Structures are given as structure tokens and as C-alpha cells.
Amino acid sequence: MKRYFIHRLLLLLPTLLGAITLVFVLIHLIPGDPVDVMLGETAGAADKAELRRSLGFDQPLATQYRSFLVNLAFGNLGRSLYEQTSVATIISARLPATMQLALCAMLMAVLISFLLATMAAKRRGGWIDRSALVFSLLGLSLPNFWLGPLLMILFSIQLGWLPVSGRGGLSHVVLPAFTLGLGMAAILTRILRASLLHVSREDYVQTARAKGLSERQVWLKHMLRNALLSVITIMSLQFGSLLAGSLITETIFSWPGIGRLTVQAIQTRDYPLVQGCILVIAASYVLINFLTDILYKIVDPRITYAK
Amino acid sequence: MPSKLWLRAGIALLVLLALSALFAPLLAPHDPFSQNLDEDLVSYSVEHPFGTDKLGRDILSRTIYGARISLLVGCATVALSLVFGIALGSLSGYFGGWVDQSLMRLVDILMAFPGILLAIAFTAVLGPGLDHVVLALCLIGWTGYARLVRGEILALREREFIHAARALGCRPRRIIIRHLLPNLLPPLLIQATFGLAAAIVAEGSLSFLGLGVAPPTPSWGSMLNDGRQFLLVAPQLTTYPGLALALTVVALNLVGDALQDRLDARNR
Numbered sequence: 001m002k003r004y005f006i007h008r009l010l011l012l013l014p015t016l017l018g019a020i021t022l023v024f025v026l027i028h029l030i031p032g033d034p035v036d037v038m039l040g041e042t043a044g045a046a047d048k049a050e051l052r053r054s055l056g057f058d059q060p061l062a063t064q065y066r067s068f069l070v071n072l073a074f075g076n077l078g079r080s081l082y083e084q085t086s087v088a089t090i091i092s093a094r095l096p097a098t099m100q101l102a103l104c105a106m107l108m109a110v111l112i113s114f115l116l117a118t119m120a121a122k123r124r125g126g127w128i129d130r131s132a133l134v135f136s137l138l139g140l141s142l143p144n145f146w147l148g149p150l151l152m153i154l155f156s157i158q159l160g161w162l163p164v165s166g167r168g169g170l171s172h173v174v175l176p177a178f179t180l181g182l183g184m185a186a187i188l189t190r191i192l193r194a195s196l197l198h199v200s201r202e203d204y205v206q207t208a209r210a211k212g213l214s215e216r217q218v219w220l221k222h223m224l225r226n227a228l229l230s231v232i233t234i235m236s237l238q239f240g241s242l243l244a245g246s247l248i249t250e251t252i253f254s255w256p257g258i259g260r261l262t263v264q265a266i267q268t269r270d271y272p273l274v275q276g277c278i279l280v281i282a283a284s285y286v287l288i289n290f291l292t293d294i295l296y297k298i299v300d301p302r303i304t305y306a307k
Numbered sequence: 308m309p310s311k312l313w314l315r316a317g318i319a320l321l322v323l324l325a326l327s328a329l330f331a332p333l334l335a336p337h338d339p340f341s342q343n344l345d346e347d348l349v350s351y352s353v354e355h356p357f358g359t360d361k362l363g364r365d366i367l368s369r370t371i372y373g374a375r376i377s378l379l380v381g382c383a384t385v386a387l388s389l390v391f392g393i394a395l396g397s398l399s400g401y402f403g404g405w406v407d408q409s410l411m412r413l414v415d416i417l418m419a420f421p422g423i424l425l426a427i428a429f430t431a432v433l434g435p436g437l438d439h440v441v442l443a444l445c446l447i448g449w450t451g452y453a454r455l456v457r458g459e460i461l462a463l464r465e466r467e468f469i470h471a472a473r474a475l476g477c478r479p480r481r482i483i484i485r486h487l488l489p490n491l492l493p494p495l496l497i498q499a500t501f502g503l504a505a506a507i508v509a510e511g512s513l514s515f516l517g518l519g520v521a522p523p524t525p526s527w528g529s530m531l532n533d534g535r536q537f538l539l540v541a542p543q544l545t546t547y548p549g550l551a552l553a554l555t556v557v558a559l560n561l562v563g564d565a566l567q568d569r570l571d572a573r574n575r
Contacts, residue, residue, distance in 0.1 A: 014412065014415075015415050015416055015419050016419075018412070018413075018415070018416030018419065019416055019419045019420065021416075022416060022417075022420070022425075023428075026428055026429070026432055027432065029429070029432050029433065030432050030433075031433065031434070137557065137560055137561070137564075138557070140556075140560055141504070141553055141556040141557040141560050142553050142556075143508050143511055143512065143549070143552055143553065143556070145511065145512060145515040145528065145531055145532075145549075146531060146545065146549030146552060146553060149531070149534070149535060149538055149545045149549075150545070150546075150549070152538060153538055153542055153545075157538065157539060240421045241421050241422075241423075243421060243424075244421030244422070244423045244424040244427075245423070247423075247424070247427060247516070248512055248515065248516065251516070252535070262427075263516055266427070266431040266516070266518070267517070271432075274428070274431055274432075278424060278428045281421070281424055282419060282420045282421075282424065285419065285420065285421055286419045289419075
């Protein structure tokens with residue numbers, strides 16, 4: 001386990017460094033002078049020079065990159081141009097809201113998919129199975145920037161059951177979490193249904209039934225447990241997509257998380273803040289994938305790195 | 308539902324969409340750019356069956372023209388991603404060694420970002436525009452094809468027919484183009500179908516955030532964004548472009564699923 005952990009950690013570091021480098025390069029891709037883009041061409045020469053100095057743009061590229069890495073190592077993501085506070089402070093204030101939304105979306109997706117996939121696999125070819133397939137097709141096809149406003153019209157405006165937007169009690173999180181988690185629920189339903197059908201034909205399941213175990217025990221101890229591995233993979237990959245999807249969902253529902261912050265920073269051309277937000281989302285994605293691999297090893301101890 | 312029916316339904320929807328995009332000037336009842344402030348936010352009328360937006364522009368005409376942008380961005384992204392993905396994936400899989408190592412590390416780094424996030428970051432930096440959207444989507448799009456091609460070539464390159472081609476003196480380029488790539492067409496076709504759906508949704512997302520096609524060009528994503536402010540008084544602004552987008556993606560997913568059932572060797 002220890003060797004596996006170290007091996008996986010060694011693979012993580014270059015990927016993380018690559019992602020950090022790409023985020024650093026981003027700001028240098030701005031066409032023309034980045035300072036002109038950030039402040040507007042009408043800004044005074046002194047202001048431009050000051051911003052250029054504070055962002056380190058007056059230094060050679062290699063020096064800028066080195067300072068970027070050193071600052072990052074100390075948790076310094078720079079200063080926001082508009083809020084005049086450190087980017088790390090702004091992001092850490094918004095991160096809990098995004099995590100809450102992403103976790104609720106994941107929980108909702110897991111509940112829906114386990115329920116649907118189990119019922120579909122139990123009655124293969126029946127109406128529940130067909131409904132589960134239609135659900136997964138629609139879940140994969142409905143873009144969240146359309147689904148969100150539709151749900152808002154129906155449940156908040158027409159029926160008045162749920163709040164339109166903002167963050168508050170549990171009722172506030174229902175619509176954004178469903179909007180964000182529907183795609184994940186659709187994918188999980190498909191994968192889990194296929195895994196359960198595959199596992200149901202395995203010899204050990206037949207043996208478990210032949211031993212006289214109850215159907216409930218066969219499902220819980222043998223089938224669902226073995227189908228779990230593929231589900232963990234998808235959940236980890238999709239959790240990153242939830243973080244990225246939060247940009248749109250949070251914008252629709254005015255959810256005060258890092259996704260909405262990123263969009264606001266893009267609109268105000270606050271590039272240090274954009275850079276910080278993207279870095280945090282990408283780093284979270286890489287770390288989640290790392291943790292998934294570790295979880296794999298715990299769930300299935302046979303997993304190893306082939307030499 | 309049998310896969311043949313899924314395939315037919317999906318193809319019929321896609322043909323309808325392609326025809327409406329191609330013949331948009333003939334089908335659209337009004338000029339999609341023409342404004343009429345006296346007729347803003349009309350919900351339904353004989354002249355405007357889908358209603359009008361805040362500037363009095365005809366929603367039906369803009370939805371029909373919006374298909375052009377979605378298909379153009381989707382097809383351009385998939386075509387460019389395929390070219391780069393096939394070229395780099397073939398090099399990586401066939402030659403191996405440091406070429407493979409460096410290309411796959413690059414793929415790992417790009418895949419370390421959730422796809423849409425990198426596209427948002429690039430268009431935020433480069434600015435809105437059709438070319439920037441395609442460029443941003445290709446930046447991530449090619450990695451999936453490269454990985455697929457590399458994996459398949461790794462599996463195929465030690466097969467007898469490749470050894471025979473080498474023994475006959477074929478050059479690597481000929482082996483890749485004439486012997487290896489034809490074997491990759493089914494999985495590439497399946498991935499390209501899903502890739503087209505993903506590119507269309509991504510373009511919609513970027514336009515929704517104001518990072519896609521610049522106004523007043525009609526795009527389903529930007530129409531949805533405009534309509535968001537009028538959810539209470541004019542829900543038709545979000546309903547029709549959203550429906551068009553969802554139907555397109557449903558059609559592509561139907562075709563992709565059916566192709567997967569028929570062409571993917573693992574499903575046989």
C-alpha cells in the first residue's frame with residue numbers, strides 16, 4: 001500500500017506542475033499588452049506602470065515563473081485588481097459554498113442512480129429499465145444552462161415550492177444541486193446498470209445463490225460491492241466536472257461559490273483572480289483523481305502498477 | 308427500444324437540423340438581425356410563432372440561424388481535433404519511446420483540467436469569437452482522440468498483418484495510413500459522434516457565459532443567456548433555443564449509442 005501511495009504521488013507531481021505552468025502561461029496569452037486589457041487603454045501611464053510592476057510583468061518570463069511558483073508554495077495567489085484583497089482570501093471564503101453544492105449534487109446523483117440502476121437491473125427489459133435508459137439519455141443531453149432556468153420557472157416561479165436563487169437553508173440547494181448533478185446521475189445510472197448486469201452473470205453470484213443466501217444478501221454483499229469499482233472511477237471523473245459545471249450552475253442560481261466568482265472575475269477582467277480560481281479548480285480535480293486511485297486500492301487490493 | 312430505431316430517430320433529427328442550418332435563409336420567416344422595438348417580447352403571434360426577444364427580433368428565425376453556429380463550431384472542432392488527435396496519437400503509439408512519453412505527459416496535463424474549464428479560461432483570455440471558441444475546444448478535444456488512437460495502435464502494431472507489411476518494406480507512414488488507421492474507424496466514428504455533442508454543448512456554455520460568438524450573431528447559448536433576464540415575462544426566450552439545443556444533443560447521443568452497439572467490438 002505504501003509503495004503504491006508513493007508511486008501514485010510521484011505521478012501526481014509532474015501533472016500538478018504541468019497544470020500550474022499552463023495556468024501561468026494563460027495570462028501571457030492575452031493578445032497585446034495584458035495591462036492594457038486589464039485597465040483599459042484610457043488608464044494613465046503611472047497606473048499601468050504600477051500594475052505592471054505589481055504583477056511582475058516588468059521582469060523576464062523565467063523570473064516571473066519562478067516567483068509564481070515560490071508564491072504558490074506559500075499559498076500566495078496574488079491580489080485581486082478590483083477587490084484589493086488577496087486572491088487566496090477571496091477564494092477561501094467562496095470555496096465552502098462550491099464544495100457544499102458539489103457534494104449535494106453528487107449525493108443526489110448517487111441516490112438517484114443507485115435506485116434507478118438497481119431497479120433497472122432487477123427487471124431487465126421492463127418498463128423501469130426502459131425508463132432508466134431514457135432518463136440517462138435525457139440527463140446526458142439536457143445542458144445545465146437550459147435545465148436550470150426550466151426548473152426555476154417550474155418549481156420557483158409557477159409552483160413557488162423552492163427559492164429562485166441564492167444560498168440559505170436546505171431548500172436553496174435543491175434546484176442547483178439537481179441541475180448540476182443530473183449529468184452525473186445519468187452516467188452513473190448507465191454504468192451501474194451495466195456493471196450490475198455484468199456481475200449478475202458471474203460464477204460467484206450463482207454460487208452465492210446456490211449456497212442459499214437471500215436475494216438481498218446476494219445484491220448487497222456480492223453484486224453491488226463488486227459493481228462499486230466502476231462507479232468510483234466515474235464519480236471521481238465526474239466530481240471534477242461538477243466543479244467545472246459549477247461555473248454555469250452557480251451563475252444561473254446566484255450561488256455565491258467559486259464558479260460564480262470565476263465568471264464575475266472574467267467579466268471584470270480581474271485576471272489574477274481568474275488565474276487563482278482556475279488553478280484552485282484544476283488542483284482540486286487533480287487531487288480528487290489522486291484520492292480516487294488511493295480509494296481504488298482500498299476497495300480492490302489486487303490493483304497495482306504493472307512494471 | 309431497439310438500436311435500429313434509436314439510430315433512425317437520431318439520424319432523422321440530425322438531417323432535419325442540418326437541412327434547417329443549410330437552408331436557413333429560405334426557412335427563416337424574418338431577418339434574424341432585424342430589430343423592431345414596437346414588437347419586443349411578443350409571446351406568440353401569427354407573424355412570430357415563437358415570439359420575439361427584447362429587441363423585437365424573431366425567435367424562430369434566430370433559432371434556425373443558431374443551428375448554423377452550433378453545427379459549424381461542432382464540426383470544425385471535431386474535424387480539427389480528429390486531425391491533431393490521429394496524427395499525434397499515431398506517432399505516439401507507433402514509435403513509442405520518448406515521443407510517446409512526452410506526448411502522453413502533455414495529454415495527462417491537459418486532461419488534468421475539466422475540459423470546459425480550460426475552454427472558458429482560454430476564451431476569457433483570448434476574447435470572444437468563433438475562431439477562439441473552436442481553438443479553445445480543440446485544445447482539449449484532440450487529447451481524447453490521441454489517447455484512443457495510441458491505445459488501439461499499441462494493440463494492433465504487433466499483429467501479423469503489420470509484421471507482414473513491415474516485411475514487405477512498407478514505410479511507417481504507409482503502415483499507419485493504409486493498415487492501421489482503417490482499423491480505427493469504428494471507435495473514432497463513435498467518439499466523434501459523442502465529441503460533436505460535447506462540442507455543441509460547450510459552445511452553448513461559452514456563449515451562455517458571454518465568451519462565445521459575439522452578438523448580434525444568433526447562437527443558442529447566447530439566446531438562453533439573453534432570455535434569463537426575462538424568465539418571468541417571456542419564458543419563450545429560453546424555451547425554444549434550449550429545446551433546439553437539447554434535441555440536437557439527444558439526436559447525437561442516440562446515434563452515438565446506436566453506433567456503439569453496432570460497431571464496438573466489445574459489445575458483440
